[in-house]
Structures are given as C-alpha cells and as structure tokens.
Amino acid sequence: MTTITEAARKTTLVPPSSGEFSSRQPKTIRLYPVSNYTFGTKEAQPEEDPSVSARLQRLQDHYEQFGMRRTCEGILVCHEHGHPHILMLQIANAFFKLPGDYLHPGEGEIEGFTARLNERLAPVNAQYPSDQHTSEWEIGDCIAQWWRPNFETFTYPFIPPHVSRPKECKKLYLINLPKHKVLSVPKNMKLLAVPLFELYDNSARYGSQLSAIPQYLSRYNFEFVDENNVVIGRSPALNH
Incomplete structure (x- = not known):
C-alpha cells in the first residue's frame, strides 16, 4: 500500500539532470528596463524620398558615382517584465525601421554608424548639456548582413x-x-519597444529583416535587472 507521504513525494520529485548544455555560449548580455531610459523629442527628419521609385533611383545614382551603398542599423535591446524588447522607430504609424542609415562615401564604418545613430536618437546639446550618455554608443557584434542585388526592393541574407x-x-x-x-x-517618428514574441515570424507586419531579429538574438543569454540594478531573471532560465 502506498502511503499519503510516499504519494506526495512522488509528485514533487525533481527530474534528473540531463547534463551540462552551455558550451561555447557567447557572453551574457545585461538588459535594463525600458523605464531606465529618458525619451525626448527633436526636430522632424522627413524622409529623403517621396516614393519608392525615387528611393531606388537615388540608390542607382549613388551606385554609379560611389559604388555599393553601405548601411548600418542598430538593434537596441532592453526589457520589460523580464522579456527582451527591441527599440525601433515607427514612421506614419505604419512603417517600422531600426535606427541608423547609410554611410557617406569614404566615411569609416563605425564612425559613420555612430554619427547616424546620433542623428536619429541623440538629443541636441542644449537639451541635456551635462549628460555624458547622450552621444556615446557601445556598438557590439555585427549579427546580420542583408544584400540588395539589384535596384529593387528585394533584399536577401546572402548574395x-x-x-x-x-x-x-x-x-x-x-x-x-x-x-x-x-x-x-x-x-515625425515614434520610438517603440517591441517584444521579441511580437516580432517572431511576423514578416507581414515588420518585414523579413525585423521579423528575423529573434533568431539573431537566440545565440545570446540575457540577464534582466530592475531599476535598482538587481538581477530579477535570466534567459534561458533552465534547470537541466
């Protein structure tokens, strides 16, 4: 006969460990809550091209004069309720894009990318003159490359x-x-924090590049902290 104590013990048994499964992982990235960041506004930055055809024509003009256009965009990650969110710009309440833009001819890659990030997101000096974090960016890994083979809208993660x-x-x-x-x-833009579960497999709303961000980030481990810099969770949080 099985006693009540034995039955209770069986229902609370911890499953055996399946073994270590964290070899060759990249470094863990610490994510801060979106509430840690101060959001302001500045002068509007209208789009350079009035239409898709005009944008592609400008691309062709650039190529004929300077060669392949180089573009850099940033994946800015924070968290809300212990889940990674991506900060991205929304234009006209419909179009989403990451902060960044194309580099000028002859411009260094990281230097030019830093300048594009500042153009998009850094406040003007008069707003926060004493804040040292307004124009500093820690640019990490390049985690994806997309290629445009022709003067068309189609891009691919390979050539x-x-x-x-x-x-x-x-x-x-x-x-x-x-x-x-x-x-x-x-x-003329909004900065939204979009959760990974919203982006995943959602190319209909965000396009193929943005909807692939959860796959790009799957190689990383994350550590979530609160406003007081206390660790409140980790991802993945598995007991093997």
Whole structure:
C-alpha cells in the first residue's frame, strides 16, 4: 500500500539532470528596463524620398558615382517584465525601421554608424548639456548582413549566386545599452519597444529583416535587472 507521504513525494520529485548544455555560449548580455531610459523629442527628419521609385533611383545614382551603398542599423535591446524588447522607430504609424542609415562615401564604418545613430536618437546639446550618455554608443557584434542585388526592393541574407556586384549591403549591429541613456526622437517618428514574441515570424507586419531579429538574438543569454540594478531573471532560465 502506498502511503499519503510516499504519494506526495512522488509528485514533487525533481527530474534528473540531463547534463551540462552551455558550451561555447557567447557572453551574457545585461538588459535594463525600458523605464531606465529618458525619451525626448527633436526636430522632424522627413524622409529623403517621396516614393519608392525615387528611393531606388537615388540608390542607382549613388551606385554609379560611389559604388555599393553601405548601411548600418542598430538593434537596441532592453526589457520589460523580464522579456527582451527591441527599440525601433515607427514612421506614419505604419512603417517600422531600426535606427541608423547609410554611410557617406569614404566615411569609416563605425564612425559613420555612430554619427547616424546620433542623428536619429541623440538629443541636441542644449537639451541635456551635462549628460555624458547622450552621444556615446557601445556598438557590439555585427549579427546580420542583408544584400540588395539589384535596384529593387528585394533584399536577401546572402548574395545570390548570379550576383557579383550587389548594390547595397546592410549590416545590423547589436547595441549594448548602458544603465541609463537619454534618447530624443524626431517629431515625425515614434520610438517603440517591441517584444521579441511580437516580432517572431511576423514578416507581414515588420518585414523579413525585423521579423528575423529573434533568431539573431537566440545565440545570446540575457540577464534582466530592475531599476535598482538587481538581477530579477535570466534567459534561458533552465534547470537541466
């Protein structure tokens, strides 16, 4: 006969360990809550092109004069309720994009990318003159490259075999956000914190590049901290 104590013990048994499963993992990234960041506004930054055709024509003009266009965009990660969120810009309440832009001809990659991030998100000096975090960026790993083979809207995470001279390369960099930072958004845009579960497999709303961000970030481990810098969770949080 099985006693009540024995039955209770069986229902609370911890499953045996399946073994260590964390070899060759990249470093753990600490994520701060979105409430740690100060959001302001600055002058509007209208789009350079009135239409898709005009944008592609400008790309062609650039290519003919300077060669392949180089574009850098940043994946800014924070957390809310212990789940990673990506800070991204929304334009006209419909179009989403990551902060960044194309580099000028002859401009250094990291220097140019830093300048584009400041153009998009750094406040003007008069707003926060004493804040040292307004124009500093810790640019981490390049975690994705997308290629535009022709003067068309289609881009690919590889160079098609028949293409020898792509027209644009876009790199996505992981941006390690500090504990606190001031971010100012152009008046004609919104800065939204979008959770990974919203992005995943949602190319219909966010496009193929943004909806792939959860896959890019799956190689990392995350550590979530609260406003007091106390660790409140980790991902993955598994007991093997």
